[in-house]
Amino acid sequence: SPQIVWSMLGNRQFCSYKMTTKTQNFCRNEYNLTGLCNRSSCPLANSQYATIREEKGRCYLYMKTIERAAFPRRLWERVLLNKNYEKALEQIDENLIYWPRFIRHKCKQRFTKITQYLIRIRKLTLKRQRKLVPLRRKIERRERRREEKALIAAQLDNAIEKELLERLKQDTYGDIYNFPIHAFDKALQQQEAESESESDAEREEEDDEDVDKREFVEAEDSDLSDFEDMDKLDTSSEEEQEEEEEVEKKALHSKSKGKTPLKGPARRKRPYIEIEYEEETEPTTKTKAA
Amino acid sequence: VGGAMAADGGGSAGQPAPERVLFPPTFSVSEIKNKQRRHFMFLRWKQQQRKEKLAAKKKRRKEREALGDKAPPKAIPKTIENQRVYDETTVDPNDEEVAFDEATDEFAPYFNRETVPKILITTSDRPRGRTVRFCEQLATVIPNSHVYYRRGLALKRIIPQCIARDFTDLIVINEDRKIPNGLVLSHLPEGPTAHFRMSSVRLRKEIKRKGKEPTAHAPEVILNNFTTRLGHSVGRMFASLFPHDPHFLGRQVATFHNQRDYIFFRFHRYIFKSEKKVGIQELGPRFTLKLRSLQKGTFDSKFGEYEWIHKRREMDTSRRKFHL
Numbered sequence: 001s002p003q004i005v006w007s008m009l010g011n012r013q014f015c016s017y018k019m020t021t022k023t024q025n026f027c028r029n030e031y032n033l034t035g036l037c038n039r040s041s042c043p044l045a046n047s048q049y050a051t052i053r054e055e056k057g058r059c060y061l062y063m064k065t066i067e068r069a070a071f072p073r074r075l076w077e078r079v080l081l082n083k084n085y086e087k088a089l090e091q092i093d094e095n096l097i098y099w100p101r102f103i104r105h106k107c108k109q110r111f112t113k114i115t116q117y118l119i120r121i122r123k124l125t126l127k128r129q130r131k132l133v134p135l136r137r138k139i140e141r142r143e144r145r146r147e148e149k150a151l152i153a154a155q156l157d158n159a160i161e162k163e164l165l166e167r168l169k170q171d172t173y174g175d176i177y178n179f180p181i182h183a184f185d186k187a188l189q190q191q192e193a194e195s196e197s198e199s200d201a202e203r204e205e206e207d208d209e210d211v212d213k214r215e216f217v218e219a220e221d222s223d224l225s226d227f228e229d230m231d232k233l234d235t236s237s238e239e240e241q242e243e244e245e246e247v248e249k250k251a252l253h254s255k256s257k258g259k260t261p262l263k264g265p266a267r268r269k270r271p272y273i274e275i276e277y278e279e280e281t282e283p284t285t286k287t288k289a290a
Numbered sequence: 291v292g293g294a295m296a297a298d299g300g301g302s303a304g305q306p307a308p309e310r311v312l313f314p315p316t317f318s319v320s321e322i323k324n325k326q327r328r329h330f331m332f333l334r335w336k337q338q339q340r341k342e343k344l345a346a347k348k349k350r351r352k353e354r355e356a357l358g359d360k361a362p363p364k365a366i367p368k369t370i371e372n373q374r375v376y377d378e379t380t381v382d383p384n385d386e387e388v389a390f391d392e393a394t395d396e397f398a399p400y401f402n403r404e405t406v407p408k409i410l411i412t413t414s415d416r417p418r419g420r421t422v423r424f425c426e427q428l429a430t431v432i433p434n435s436h437v438y439y440r441r442g443l444a445l446k447r448i449i450p451q452c453i454a455r456d457f458t459d460l461i462v463i464n465e466d467r468k469i470p471n472g473l474v475l476s477h478l479p480e481g482p483t484a485h486f487r488m489s490s491v492r493l494r495k496e497i498k499r500k501g502k503e504p505t506a507h508a509p510e511v512i513l514n515n516f517t518t519r520l521g522h523s524v525g526r527m528f529a530s531l532f533p534h535d536p537h538f539l540g541r542q543v544a545t546f547h548n549q550r551d552y553i554f555f556r557f558h559r560y561i562f563k564s565e566k567k568v569g570i571q572e573l574g575p576r577f578t579l580k581l582r583s584l585q586k587g588t589f590d591s592k593f594g595e596y597e598w599i600h601k602r603r604e605m606d607t608s609r610r611k612f613h614l
Binding site: 127128130139143144146147149150151153154156157159160161163164165167168173174176177 | 369370371415442444489490510512514538539543545547549550551552554556558560562565566568570578580602
């Protein structure tokens with residue numbers, strides 16, 4: 001009889017469905033109505049018992065009566081509940097008519113809980129699911145190592161610098177940077193390839209351009225102040241002067257902190273001095289820019 | 291053997307430098323059972339090997355000097371790039387087919403200057419601080435880009451809206467455990483979608499010796515080492531993010547460098563010190579990407595047509611084979 005069952009299993013001896021924690025006892029039996037281990041909610045210790053369980057999204061009402069206590073196979077009778085919430089509640093009521101109030105109440109509560117979580121499942125599956133992809137440790141390690149090695153092999157700074165210099169050579173920057181030595185090298189090559197007369201003509205043309213350049217630069221450069229490095233530049237300029245080419249160096253203090261873009265020639269970080277040469281003058285005469 | 295061993299018996303690091311060691315012909319260091327002795331003998335053997343190698347090197351160098359001009363040219367050391375398995379889809383710059391393909395693919399409007407790039411940067415759900423900051427910095431690096439937060443919106447529904455508002459590219463930064471680890475780059479009007487794994491993300495404050503903030507000038511773009519067909523299309527994808535005419539006055543350059551299938555992104559400011567020297571200063575975030583898949587249409591994980599997926603078992607078998 002249920003009294004004996006409860007006094008043995010529930011209270012004193014071992015019940016395999018019972019889980020004890022510090023504050024409460026739980027019952028792991030799948031037919032349990034509330035989930036707690038109580039005298040009134042133990043499916044083993046009550047000969048008349050009912051539960052709600054759901055399978056694949058449909059809810060069933062399970063009932064157990066004393067008459068079938070001897071036939072374990074037919075013990076639990078199952079009724080499929082209506083999908084409609086109210087109608088299902090009525091079904092529970094009509095099936096559990098004349099049953100103890102406790103069981104009826106708990107059944108309806110459980111049914112409500114189950115339907116609500118089923119609704120939530122359906123809503124969530126419509127939204128985006130986050131897919132968890134397991135990381136494989138060996139592969140992660142391998143990838144990281146290969147990345148480090150690739151980084152070392154890449155030599156990024158060198159590559160970038162090389163590419164930028166290439167672009168400078170290809171003249172993609174146009175007139176922004178005047179490195180006259182550049183233009184001079186080209187002129188030199190041309191001179192070697194062709195005859196002298198032609199190269200003279202070219203040189204004159206270049207000088208014309210240089211004249212224009214010079215004027216352009218003068219208008220821009222109003223910040224010159226330092227002439228301290230004149231002497232140093234004297235010696236270097238003397239060498240270049242033989243080639244009848246203009247040497248320009250700009251003296252700009254690095255005043256802009258990098259946020260304001262420079263308009264015009266590239267700025268230098270150290271003060272330079274601008275020296276201009278006139279072509280036909282003697283080597284010793286030099287004119288300084290204003 | 292026994293006698294020689296007894297001499298070295300207590301031997302550990304305190305022994306004098308190895309002289310010529312005589313071993314009986316069938317002896318090998320690994321056969322000694324005692325671990326300490328075995329280790330010691332192995333070290334000695336190693337030192338000897340090194341000595342021999344050094345001697346051989348010196349000899350070779352002497353011979354080379356002796357020969358002078360007639361010496362054979364120096365051997366080129368083998369690197370992984372040298373030994374790379376030749377990929378048949380390597381693009382030849384003069385290839386007509388490739389040129390034709392490029393003229394008719396999805397980036398043609400960009401390269402013909404019909405469209406101006408406009409970029410939408412977003413993240414996965416609930417981005418954490420690092421990702422948010424990374425998005426902001428990325429937005430400063432790429433001109434004409436906007437950051438929008440995704441509050442649970444489905445990508446498939448965002449995409450038609452973006453197309454309606456004239457965006458040309460969509461970047462989604464995926465986050466895992468508070469760090470960004472994936473990047474989905476989708477060219478919008480029916481363009482290809484590339485999915486990358488992102489690693490080594492460094493924000494601006496973590497970069498040493500960095501410069502000031504990137505200004506609003508359009509940077510130049512450098513694409514290095516995109517040799518194969520696949521690499522070429524990926525390179526064009528990156529190029530289409532930036533406006534066509536870089537502001538040379540801004541002196542900023544964004545680099546996508548491909549090395550062994552890893553794409554390194556860097557953002558620098560350069561300055562020409564002379565026509566043979568240039569100085570670069572790193573601003574801006576840096577990260578590395580590894581291509582995971584390339585899809586033909588816009589982002590669609592279920593029904594999309596994949597042009598290329600990284601299949602680990604097939605593609606990672608050889609250390610000398612790269613796909614980009």
